[in-house]
Amino acid sequence: xxxxxxxxxAQWGFAIIATILVLAALAxxxxxxDPDAIDVKSILLAPSTTHWMGxxxxxxxxxxxxxxxxxxxxxxxFVAVGIATFIGVILGAISGFYRGWIDVVIMRLVDIMLSxxxxxxxxxxxxxxxxxxWNIMIVxxxxxxxxxxxxxxxxxxxxxxxxxxxxxxxxxxxNFRLIFRHLLPNSLTPIIVSTVLGIASAVLVESSLSFxxxxxxxxxxxxxxxxxxxxxxxxxxxxxxAFPGMAILITVLGYNLLGEGLRDALDPRTKS
Amino acid sequence: xxxxxxxATGLTKTYQQRSGRFGFGSxxxxxxxxxxxxxxxxxxxxxxxxxxxxxxxxxRCLLQLLPLDAGQVIFEHVDLATLRGDALRAARRHLQMVFxxxxxxxxxxxxxxxxVGEGLLIHGMGSAAERRxxxxxxxxxxxxxxxxxxxxxxEFSGGQRQRIGIARALVLEPRVVVCDEPVSALDVxxxxxxxxxxxELQQEMGLSYLFISHDLRVVRHVADEVxxxxxxxxxxxxxxxxxxxxxxxxxxxxxxxxxxxxxxxxEATN
Numbered sequence: 001x002x003x004x005x006x007x008x009x010a011q012w013g014f015a016i017i018a019t020i021l022v023l024a025a026l027a028x029x030x031x032x033x034d035p036d037a038i039d040v041k042s043i044l045l046a047p048s049t050t051h052w053m054g055x056x057x058x059x060x061x062x063x064x065x066x067x068x069x070x071x072x073x074x075x076x077x078f079v080a081v082g083i084a085t086f087i088g089v090i091l092g093a094i095s096g097f098y099r100g101w102i103d104v105v106i107m108r109l110v111d112i113m114l115s116x117x118x119x120x121x122x123x124x125x126x127x128x129x130x131x132x133x134w135n136i137m138i139v140x141x142x143x144x145x146x147x148x149x150x151x152x153x154x155x156x157x158x159x160x161x162x163x164x165x166x167x168x169x170x171x172x173x174x175n176f177r178l179i180f181r182h183l184l185p186n187s188l189t190p191i192i193v194s195t196v197l198g199i200a201s202a203v204l205v206e207s208s209l210s211f212x213x214x215x216x217x218x219x220x221x222x223x224x225x226x227x228x229x230x231x232x233x234x235x236x237x238x239x240x241x242a243f244p245g246m247a248i249l250i251t252v253l254g255y256n257l258l259g260e261g262l263r264d265a266l267d268p269r270t271k272s
Numbered sequence: 273x274x275x276x277x278x279x280a281t282g283l284t285k286t287y288q289q290r291s292g293r294f295g296f297g298s299x300x301x302x303x304x305x306x307x308x309x310x311x312x313x314x315x316x317x318x319x320x321x322x323x324x325x326x327x328x329x330x331x332r333c334l335l336q337l338l339p340l341d342a343g344q345v346i347f348e349h350v351d352l353a354t355l356r357g358d359a360l361r362a363a364r365r366h367l368q369m370v371f372x373x374x375x376x377x378x379x380x381x382x383x384x385x386x387x388v389g390e391g392l393l394i395h396g397m398g399s400a401a402e403r404r405x406x407x408x409x410x411x412x413x414x415x416x417x418x419x420x421x422x423x424x425x426x427e428f429s430g431g432q433r434q435r436i437g438i439a440r441a442l443v444l445e446p447r448v449v450v451c452d453e454p455v456s457a458l459d460v461x462x463x464x465x466x467x468x469x470x471x472e473l474q475q476e477m478g479l480s481y482l483f484i485s486h487d488l489r490v491v492r493h494v495a496d497e498v499x500x501x502x503x504x505x506x507x508x509x510x511x512x513x514x515x516x517x518x519x520x521x522x523x524x525x526x527x528x529x530x531x532x533x534x535x536x537x538x539e540a541t542n
Binding site: 018149162163164166167169170171172173174177181182185 | 332335337361362364365368369371372373376377378379380381382390394395423437440441444
């Protein structure tokens, strides 16, 4: 972990993510206005000292909405990837540890899931369900576990043949101990990296869904639906599109930097 | 003979490999072809052969880490090949293994105390304090200290790691230890120390060794009897002196002649 902390990419990523997390956590205290308060006298004001990021078509303060939107985007990222990682680790562990027919079944399931364009699957499912934030997190989680599954399976397949695992088996260790004491702790590094990178794509998917109106529903703010609102005024109110777009960009960049920095730092094979 | 502690009969192990166009064909590789051997109580039986001759497969099949296609492994009057699950785990307690690669054979995320104590923990032997005491005594016997118990494997040299591996196998007080090339990854100067340690422990604890090696100089040093393997078969076996002075098979002669510093012997036989 010391090496991870001294990697400049990881440091930048960590700094960005930490800043956004702090801002999101402190949103109720640092937001200058109520994010949902409509003020018809100050519609579509450009950024100024009173409204740092301007106001939208209903006179709501964009900066306040951005702060509360950050909570949604980050929450969706964490929960969706949490679900995906949970499923992926279990299926990948079963696949890689037991091999045989169960491995074949799980891997074909992964292939099938990967052959379906995920975004359209999510769209279809959301169209049937009510587009609430919880449904979105669950659906994103349920459609993005394949990468982790493959990763964990590959790790297990190679670690299973390591001498320390054979040694534990010789000592009399049961499968439970082999998996949780020997295999899983040693596959943690790639799992962490893929989780961090996965959050970035989950944030993007949530923004896209909200942009299409199938994500987080107004008046609750999310970066995606602030962007949608801005679409109508894009010719004369650039701030409505620019700030959420930048926020998404910076967040995704932050997670990617952190993930890739961690990978470089923790994986001895890519060390130059 | 009653003093035979481990006996293997007719061990066969094949690997299937896909081959041919699109992998429709399959080739069968015989890693073990009707291998039989007997290990006498308190002695060392060496298995020698070049890489790929099936030595490591033999070790893993004896311990049932790989399933056998056919054959029996009689240890303490039970055929290990017929056992599964808990019965196998219990029977294997007195049959342990020292591995080849001191860097791959210790879990990098466990402390030395945990690594050596894991077997005791698994078999529920003694209280935590008693286990700790046994681990400590074993570590001290192989030349490590109490402070080392809290360290991680990467803090040790190859030779020290191999000592940890030996302690892990021996803390369960096994009767037979399979040593799979235990010194081949070590410097020559360290090799001698580890071999000496193994020999001392053999006398103290009444161990029997199945010693797998490709290094005939090492084998001559430690073995009482030698089995020569080639392509999964045993081509020759006998007492160590007899085999070294009067090898019967061409393959054994070639192996012996490949020892550095024995070129004159090669000329003499030709």
